[in-house]
Amino acid sequence: xxxxxxxxxxxxxxxxxxxxxxxVDLTExxxxxxxxxxxxxxxxxxxxxxxxxxxxESDARRSAGETLGPLDGIPLAVKDNILTASIRTxxxxxxxxxxxxxEDETPVAxxxxxxxxxxGKTNVPEFTLEGFTDNPLFGPTRNPWDTTLTPGxxxxxxxxxxxxxxxxxxxxxxxxxxxxxxxxxTGLFGLKPTIGxxxxxxxxxxxxxxxxxxxxITRDVESAALLFRAMEGYHHGDPRxxxxxxxxxxxxxxxxxxxxNILYVEKMANAPLDPLIADSSRQxxxxxETLGHRVTPGTLPLNLDDLNEHWTRIGQAGLGSLARxxxxxxxxxxxxxxxxxxxxxxxxxxxxxxxxxxxARLREDAARFYHTCDAVLTPSSAAxxxxxxxxxxxxxxxxxAGPRGHAVYTGWVNAIGHPAVNLPGPPAPNGLPxxxxxxxxxxxxxxxxxxxxxxxxxxxxxxxxxxxxLDD
Numbered sequence: 001x002x003x004x005x006x007x008x009x010x011x012x013x014x015x016x017x018x019x020x021x022x023x024v025d026l027t028e029x030x031x032x033x034x035x036x037x038x039x040x041x042x043x044x045x046x047x048x049x050x051x052x053x054x055x056x057e058s059d060a061r062r063s064a065g066e067t068l069g070p071l072d073g074i075p076l077a078v079k080d081n082i083l084t085a086s087i088r089t090x091x092x093x094x095x096x097x098x099x100x101x102x103e104d105e106t107p108v109a110x111x112x113x114x115x116x117x118x119x120g121k122t123n124v125p126e127f128t129l130e131g132f133t134d135n136p137l138f139g140p141t142r143n144p145w146d147t148t149l150t151p152g153x154x155x156x157x158x159x160x161x162x163x164x165x166x167x168x169x170x171x172x173x174x175x176x177x178x179x180x181x182x183x184x185x186t187g188l189f190g191l192k193p194t195i196g197x198x199x200x201x202x203x204x205x206x207x208x209x210x211x212x213x214x215x216x217i218t219r220d221v222e223s224a225a226l227l228f229r230a231m232e233g234y235h236h237g238d239p240r241x242x243x244x245x246x247x248x249x250x251x252x253x254x255x256x257x258x259x260x261n262i263l264y265v266e267k268m269a270n271a272p273l274d275p276l277i278a279d280s281s282r283q284x285x286x287x288x289e290t291l292g293h294r295v296t297p298g299t300l301p302l303n304l305d306d307l308n309e310h311w312t313r314i315g316q317a318g319l320g321s322l323a324r325x326x327x328x329x330x331x332x333x334x335x336x337x338x339x340x341x342x343x344x345x346x347x348x349x350x351x352x353x354x355x356x357x358x359x360a361r362l363r364e365d366a367a368r369f370y371h372t373c374d375a376v377l378t379p380s381s382a383a384x385x386x387x388x389x390x391x392x393x394x395x396x397x398x399x400x401a402g403p404r405g406h407a408v409y410t411g412w413v414n415a416i417g418h419p420a421v422n423l424p425g426p427p428a429p430n431g432l433p434x435x436x437x438x439x440x441x442x443x444x445x446x447x448x449x450x451x452x453x454x455x456x457x458x459x460x461x462x463x464x465x466x467x468x469x470l471d472d
Contacts, residue, residue, distance in 0.1 A: 023073030072115025122157030175212030177410025184435020196240030207318025320344025
């Protein structure tokens with residue numbers, strides 16, 4: 001019989017429905033496994049003292065025939081920049097080290113309304129503005145595939161815990177690739193939804209404006225779809241969530257999409273790319289062709305020069321605004337982020353306005369382009385995961401790379417607001433996972449997931465585990 005920690009959300013739902021396991025037993029099993037394995041990776045940094053109470057409440061509902069749905073009683077971990085009522089939310093910073101939210105952010109509230117058990121919070125970099133996961137409160141999170149390496153960021157704790165089987169699923173945020181790249185480094189499926197598809201109310205200050213979205217992190221596509229369906233939809237507090245219904249939203253997830261036009265973009269201009277990732281991405285492109293799709297190699301027909309040159313200004317401006325709001329309360333932030341906030345004053349409002357105007361034009365250009373294309377396939381990252389303690393890989397394929405060199409494939413997607421997923425591609429020769437990104441048209445999240453599910457059925461990955469997960 002398959003161990004509980006290896007099971008998908010659908011399998012766990014079936015076990016709970018059949019009475020083969022209770023939510024309390026499942027939650028105790030998950031927490032016990034975290035006790036044993038998490039010290040090696042540091043994924044779950046704050047526990048929910050009410051997790052077993054929530055599990056008992058789920059069992060009571062089930063006994064009374066009042067189950068809330070397929071997710072009722074299943075444990076979930078939440079990234080530490082998403083507000084959770086009565087569970088500490090630190091944003092990885094001493095500034096918020098003792099912050100206890102009074103309310104849940106909308107996605108959490110909806111998952112709790114579906115009966116999920118909140119285990120606790122997963123580790124993040126300070127202010128979730130980095131591509132690695134480390135902070136002065138909890139220290140670094142490590143990649144379960146090789147604990148000398150980072151799992152990436154900023155959803156590093158979420159992906160590390162799911163990849164090691166500490167918890168069956170997590171939710172994270174993606175403001176520039178923070179779900180897709182870490183999922184690529186750990187062999188997971190991750191979805192960055194269309195802006196507004198998952199409503200966000202009751203949040204921390206949004207230092208990346210509307211470009212940061214909440215999304216599911218799972219081992220398989222069906223599990224992500226279950227979480228996504230529970231979280232999506234309109235909320236009166238978030239006007240961005242008033243999107244029209246996606247055509248085909250209610251089609252079965254296993255209903256393969258008809259022949260799609262997919263543009264394969266291997267390199268972004270002259271940016272370097274690790275040859276191992278290039279090879280995996282080419283194999284992914286060939287696999288999609290075998291599934292009947294038309295895959296055309298080419299270049300991305302969008303001008304990203306201004307965006308790439310000035311991307312970091314968005315986070316700087318957001319952090320500067322946060323520092324202004326908090327005043328003396330920001331003094332406990334790490335020196336790097338105090339300096340970043342101060343640096344936001346060195347560029348003018350006109351320059352920042354020009355950047356946001358360019359993003360608006362980019363969204364228009366992307367809308368026109370996607371009338372001729374159903375999806376874009378790229379690597380999820382330009383670099384393989386790098387050693388813990390290093391902020392970013394300074395060299396990629398023998399070329400110098402700056403702080404965003406590894407991240408050139410993802411930020412533009414946040415800027416245009418389209419959905420994107422990470423799919424595990426063929427791994428490196430040493431077994432390290434490599435991720436590929438599929439970017440869909442605006443408000444075509446379910447089409448993208450049906451394409452991902454088609455690929456997953458032909459080239460499954462969720463039975464592959466890091467050794468440290470199997471050694472327990």
